[in-house]
Amino acid sequence: MGINYLYPDFEVHRDKDKCINCRVCERQCANEVHAFDKELNRMIADDSKCVNCHRCVSLCPTHALKIVKTDHHFKENANWKGEVIQDIYRQAESGGVLLASMGTPKDYPVYWDKMLINASQVTNPSIDPLREPMETRTFLGQKSTKIKRDDQGRLITTTTPQLSLNIPIMFSAMSYGSISYNAHKSLAMAAQELGIFYNTGEGGLHEDFYQYGKNTIVQVASGRFGVHPGYLNAGAAIEIKMGQGAKPGIGGHLPGSKIGEDISKTRMIPEHADAISPAPHHDIYSIEDLRQLVFALKEATAYTKPIIVKVAAVHNISAIASGIARSGADIIAIDGFRGGTGAAPARTRDNVGIPIELALASVDSRLRQEGIRNNVSLVVGGSIRSSADVIKAIALGADAIYVATSALLALGCHLCRTCQNGKCNWGIATQKPELVKRLNPEVGSQRLVNLITAWEHEIKEMMGGMGINSIEALRGNRLMLRGIGLNETELQILGISHAGQ
Ligand code: SF4
Ligand code: SF4
Incomplete structure (x- = not known):
């Protein structure tokens, strides 16, 4: 030896x-x-x-x-x-190739921690959320740019299908296969109770979870695992996954050892065969191709569901988003490079992509400059760790945010970063029955509900402190943010002033 x-x-x-x-x-x-x-x-x-x-x-x-x-x-x-x-x-x-999981542990700047939130003093009164109503309801989808009325003055503006959330937070894509049945069930139950959405990821939808369809986003990825008309129509929205923040530009690989009977049935692939997601969609090489898939999915669901296009935050993200906003998609989801993963090459995870804060600010600015911001809603993810991060994301221009790692932590994950081994002792990133049963979905979903409810209280508190009683008034309101320890270029991309200015 x-x-x-x-x-x-x-x-x-x-x-x-x-x-x-x-x-x-x-x-x-x-x-x-x-x-x-x-x-x-x-x-x-x-x-x-x-x-x-x-x-x-x-x-x-x-x-x-x-x-x-x-x-x-x-x-x-x-x-x-x-x-x-x-x-x-x-x-x-x-x-x-070295494999790793969860978000990058590298010491890159976390811009959420370099932005500070405003509060009212004297000239504009703050609002007490315990005494006055605070509105956090959010609608995701294309917005009308004009209000139309008929001869009688009646409103005739029509809107495309929207996702309605009680609070602008959703659980982002984690496939059945990368996480366990009980983890999925916890997310689905919590989304239903909170009036938000969870996302199937690219592994299809287990037949037991069709009952949560009204709170489910079904994903269509390059491998097309588990995609059929019933699946597309089961969810409230469809997400086309073009990329993932933790591994931009590459596909996925779920080893055959994890493809048991249940997962094989859900993904519609043979048991114990590796599930390979190609790096590109083999039918998408341009925005025009993407538009074809967007409308194929709208046709398949009788134009009743918003279509999300999810991309990784990369260098030219604002130009990419501009194209997606013209493709007929209703929502763009952008995943920053600190986002989690069940398995990714370590070099890619740690070196490819850009921080979500800079991507969000530049995309929101670009879509506004081009006059197409209302074509789409923006959802961002990639290491949202607290209610303060949510507030900052909304103020930078996001309509809603996706969380995954924070949700897994609520389920008991201890960030050991070995999900790729399939031996998660907390019953989350595993398919081993004796480990899966360690996560009780009733307990898991309650912990998720507690986490998001706690964030909701904090969000309302901070909104009230700013003198804002509606999340709409915070959206894209960058005056509510100041930078700390940032250089001129960073401030200019984020579109904020420095603290003290
Ligand atoms: S505790 Fe489980 S889910 Fe969390 S990082 Fe470790 S293996 Fe992954
Ligand atoms: S054997 Fe029991 S008491 Fe000893 S370290 Fe292990 S769990 Fe703790």
Whole structure:
């Protein structure tokens, strides 16, 4: 056997005085870190298998466990950091592409944290959301640019189909296959209770979830998995997935090991065969081609559902969005490069795309300059972490936002970033029945409802503080934002002034 150049990233620290050898950690760990050593008559751990998911730490009845990041370090410098050295060792060993999951851990600027929100003082009174109504209802879809009346003065303006949300937050695309049945069920139940939408992702819609159709966005991606007339008509809207923030320009790959009977039936592919999503849609090479698919889907659903086109935030995103806004699509969803993923090549995840804040600001400005902002609604995602991020996104011009990682955290995800292994100890990114059942959909959906309800309270509080009682009055209202520590170019792209100005 050759030398293993890699060292464990984490160390399992077990307090021997507290451990009662109950073996809960052993039973709970799908990575087989813990074991009972009969000769030593105590628990032992294999640090090299630990992914720091904290399942054992959370369930240990005596709080005997602690997972710590190893303080072993290579002889690194500013150029050759330990993680860079380790990656070279890994590729020299495997000859393969490095896979990773969830959003990039790289230290790129987070512009949400470089913008501050305004509040009323003296000249324009703030509003108390506990005493006065605050409107957060949002409609997504094309908007009329003119109000028309007939000879009698009656309103005859017609609108295309709209999505109506109680609050401008939706759960973004996560496919059945990349996440579990129980995770999907939690999202669907929560969306229904909150009066918002969840998104099937590209894995089709399990027959059990058709009952949540009024709160479901069904996705059509390059692999066309699970797409049939019943599926298209089951949801409230259809999303064409052109790209994903965590892996712009490349397709997807769900290994055959995850394609059991249920997923094979839902995706309409053979059991245990790899599910490959091509990088491009093979029928889309231009905006004209995209327009054909948009209208094919409208035809298939008798013009009753809005069509969303989802793209990754890339360098020329404003020109791309301008084309999509002319394609007949009703909603553009833009996914920033810090967005999550169930599996992506690490190099792509960490180096391709642009931050959602800059993409959103430049797209909203461009569509306004071209006089086509009302053609589409804008939905943005890619690391929305709090109600403050939602407020800032709306003020920059978004109509609504998508969350995924925050939703998974509410379900118990501990961001161990090993979803690609399919051994999620929290029952989320796995298809193993013994792991899936660890996530109770009733509990999961209640936690999601709690999270979004808490954000709703905070959003209303901050809106009231700004003297605004309707989310419409916040939308694109960049005067409510100031930059902090940003240079002239960043301020100009974001369309905001610096704090103090
Ligand atoms: S769960 Fe805690 S108490 Fe039980 S064996 Fe593991 S470390 Fe010991
Ligand atoms: S979903 Fe599960 S495997 Fe993925 S990061 Fe979260 S805890 Fe880890």
